[in-house]
Amino acid sequence: MSPNALPARPRLADHVLARRHMVGEEERILLHDARTGELLQLGAREWGLLSAADGTRDVEGIVIAAAREGAPARVAAAQAFFAQLHAAGLLAAEDAGEDEAPRAPATAAAAAAAAPVTAAPALDPGARDPQERPLEVLPDFSLHCDGRGSCCRIYASILFDPEEAARARALRPEVLSGGARHERAFTPERGAWPCAASVVAMRDGRCAYLEGEGGAGRCSLHAAGGPGAKPLGCRTFPASFVDDGESVRISVAVECACVLASVGRPGGAPLVDPRLRARGDLDERIDVATLPDHVAVAPGRAAARAELVAWSRRLAAAAPPPDVAAGLFALAAAVEAEGLTGGAIARFERPDPLDPAALAPWLAALHRRAARRAREDAAWRSERDLARRATQWIAAATFALAEPDLLAALLQAPAPAPDRERFTLRAAIHGHRLLGALPLSLALRDRAVRLVVARALPLICAEAGADDPACAEPIALVEAMLRGHGLDAYALDALDGGRAS
Template sequence: MSPNAPPARPRLAEHVLARRHLIGEEEIIVLHDLRTGQLLQLGGREWGLLAVADGTRDVEGIVLAAAREGAHARVRAVEDFFAELHTAGLLAAEDAVEAAAPPGAVEAAAPPGAVEAAAPPGAVEAAAPPGAVEAAAPPGAVEAAMDERARRDRPIEVLPDFSLHCDGRGSCCRLYASVIFDPEEAARARALRPDVLGGGARHERAFTPERGAWPCAASAVALRDGRCAYLEGGGRCSLHAIGGPEAKPLGCRIFPVSYLDDGESVRVSVAVECACVLASVGRPAGAPLLDPRLRVLGDLDERVHVAELPERVEVAPGVTAARAELVAWSRRLAAAAPPSDLAAGLFSLAAAVEARGLAADTLARYERPGPLDPAALAPWLAALHARAARREREDAAWRSERDLARMAARWIAAAAAALGDPELLAALLSTPAERPERERFYLRAALHGHRLLGALPLSLALRDRAVRLVVSRALPAIFAAVGASDPACAEPLALVEAMLRAHGLDAYAVEVADAR
């Protein structure tokens, strides 16, 4: 076979996410390539072909299997279709193990606290028969087992002085490109609401596989105008309304909570990606982030994803520090006196970290920063505008005008473009933040959950967060200009945070870093 020819038995690559969208009454499948950010729109017939291409069938077998499901096509047309997918890099190489998507790749993201699908019963162990002689443990196995036991006993440290008041408007259910259900959750949803897209009779009418095209351990629900298909018109979850909170997928139940093991404790924090989070700041008697009876890592549901902080972290380009140093520094920063302008404080702190690492005296630059320089912000704002404008153009080709993600990309692009005017930017920077207490909470939650660490070194992540604050301050003027009244507009910072993570806009900062 020619090296440029598609696999004889094709299947969709696992770095490609297939998501079903309903725009009005039109149904389409959008393929998201996590490696490149490419989007490809398919119709129902093309998806019917992909859905039966499981890597065991050749093209003729795919044609026969698809015909049984009502997707009829000629062999030559199907060969051309898979050749196009292969050229676009969307098919899995035969017998290949795929690498993870690189940092900054565009993701069809799930809400934070995303749940890892459990292995099917019996899949975990291939047990030895009774009386079998056990092989000696490999070198290091005992130590690894002891480390795992110690990790399970790691204490849980919940973000203090915060409880959540959910407004029940479903903003979070209207913004994310993937809402993930495990098999049991999907079956329960279809039983409670069999009328939703006819999913009661056929799983594949309401769901697509989490990755690739062939059924796997988890599924993504179809979206109607960007909303979870199980969301009612008033913003209420119909699964919750009928079956109570336990009827929702675990990822939805724990949203917006995040979990991270930093080697000393499991930090339980909150992602500031929903208006409800910032609206809850300073309000007592809300729902706790975690049941207080859960005290150590081993108490958590095994399906909850607990991220781990690496042993060493990049604090500036090419400079790393030990995890324990970062944890101590993070605690000192959380306890430091907040500056009068948080965005200026973060930008100034970034320069100090690049000059001095995690030395204690770097915090003085944070507490007493100079004014933000519009020229220093300009390349960051230009890159964010380019990324958001690109997303807006791509979304306009297939997303509904009622889709919150499409509107939000447009608003962010407009705000970043407006701030390209040096005079307007200077005027914004000279105006005090309207809600400084919510900006301070934003940083406190990020520090507690170590959410500043990811694709970027810490110093660049600090600048990125300053840019997000500045753009969120500009958004109310954009909302007023276009007459936006969506509930998600009540907290612009939360909208910026959700869009940057969930729709790949955060890759703008990687582009700025690469250009430095």
């Protein structure tokens, strides 16, 4: 088959995320291309066609199946619709293996940031079974959830496995009439049906099962069936799990106001049941990330996992710097110059003041990302959608910080919430959350930029008259938006000199 020809039995590619949003009473289906970040908005009829395209039917068969479900269309119109999707790269290749073929990095910066490929070491037959690795929980932290549902209003995807979705539909059958039909309340996690997990529909940016209006609400599944009625991801949030070869580090994602409001408050809920001791004790469905054998520490340079783990322990034991953002920027430069040495950590503890000129390209890159996303969101998201408003606030904050005098004044003033900044760093270090898509040195600068933006956010929220409870902890708001809505890609834009905006 010609690579440009429409597949005989079209289906949505696995890298495409279909999400149902209710904006007021209007239903919208958004197709998000996870490879490019592009969005395509569909109507109910187009989604009816696409839902019937499961890879077993030709276009005529899809039209017949869609008509039975109340989505009639002419064959010629359906053919043109699927041709449009195929031209946009949203359909799976005829050979399923082609759909996941690797692609070159999108930018020069992405190529520069890639870690060297290193062969995995031979397995040590005397090594401890990974299931026996001890759980190492973030010390001196317990969670006080305020029950206001901030985390249920900020993320683009809330996953349910088949059993969880069936339980939700039974407990709350009236929600989007999901009790009668699964697909009225859920879309596939990836691609088209069938799929191992489903994503619940959102109403004005909120989980459809969240009660209440505006900036507060309680999970109606929790209310109807107790905490066990919620999906596993909601029950374990905000805990994160990383196996670093020595232990499973359990930390916390600083992405909800409740997390930072819990800092220094004893008596809350533990991140995991204290009776659990080893990885094998965890629910097998919990996503435990694994640190690779080698991790990029600077563009073009990597370190062995054991070396990174030992370094992170030394960093966790270091004295916190007087300005956490300045310490992170200083540590980034030291890691690039000296590697993972004690001298690098010493520079972290006693950093020079932040240089506004060094921050400016990063802030400009984040502004471009946020401003573009704000324009896209305005075309389809509700004005009550927290994600839409938070993107606008971040775009406004980064725009304001483009004024050199304002940025300099912000950097010279004491951090408004130093305890929150120190905790955010402590949680990131313990959970290896600085190690990911970016080399370590770049991730350190990225985290510094996030803290600076969070310092400016209260002024922006006040000017906008925002009284959302999520605004009470701006660090958490920035963290959730950057990870949950793709704004963290700005870091590669900054390295690429702004060419990839």
